[in-house]
Amino acid sequence: DGGITQSPKYLFRKEGQNVTLSCEQNLNHDAMYWYRQDPGQGLRLIYYSQIVNDFQKGDIAEGYSVSREKKESFPLTVTSAQKNPTAFYLCASSIGLGPDHEQFFGPGTRLTVL
């Protein structure tokens, strides 16, 4: 089945630790995105990537880092510099980067920093 996978579904970390969230897609999509969702709020864009080895900051990139070494993979690292990392993280992909393209979302990772 084609789709986007994120792992793990739930993640717990101690404050001060870096943590990497996985996102893999087999849809052959060029564009990939990371969003953060907090209770009662919409989705806020952290980073996005149009193509391998290229990515751009979204609105809330501070404290996060990404890489795009393979078309299928777009991992997100939540660093200790992120002041409030507890949130629901969603990865998405689309055929291309333009606004005409539907975004397909993964199931999400719920990160809790203790």
Place this chain on the structure above:
Amino acid sequence: GQQVMQIPQYQHVQEGEDFTTYCNSSTTLSNIQWYKQRPGGHPVFLIQLVKSGEVKKQKRLTFQFGEAKKNSSLHITATQTTDVGTYFCAGPPDGNQFYFGTGTSLTVIP
């Protein structure tokens, strides 16, 4: 940054009643998309509107794009319990970056 605002934030309706959520942008949008997120789930694409004044229907759901392409609405006729979830609009007010609205959480009371 640009914002895409949605109202209301929450809506409780009795099953069978109608429901409407509104999406407003401070700038003109080239297009607008609507997504639904079930409780505990992830957003799923519903539809895209591109033309000024466009109206599209999906069974009991009616989507409209304003004439000025700054606002949009989603109307559900005769809600059912399967309609429960949060509905988001999303638009690209400045190039490639999409901005998601704040969402409207719909609760349907059986």
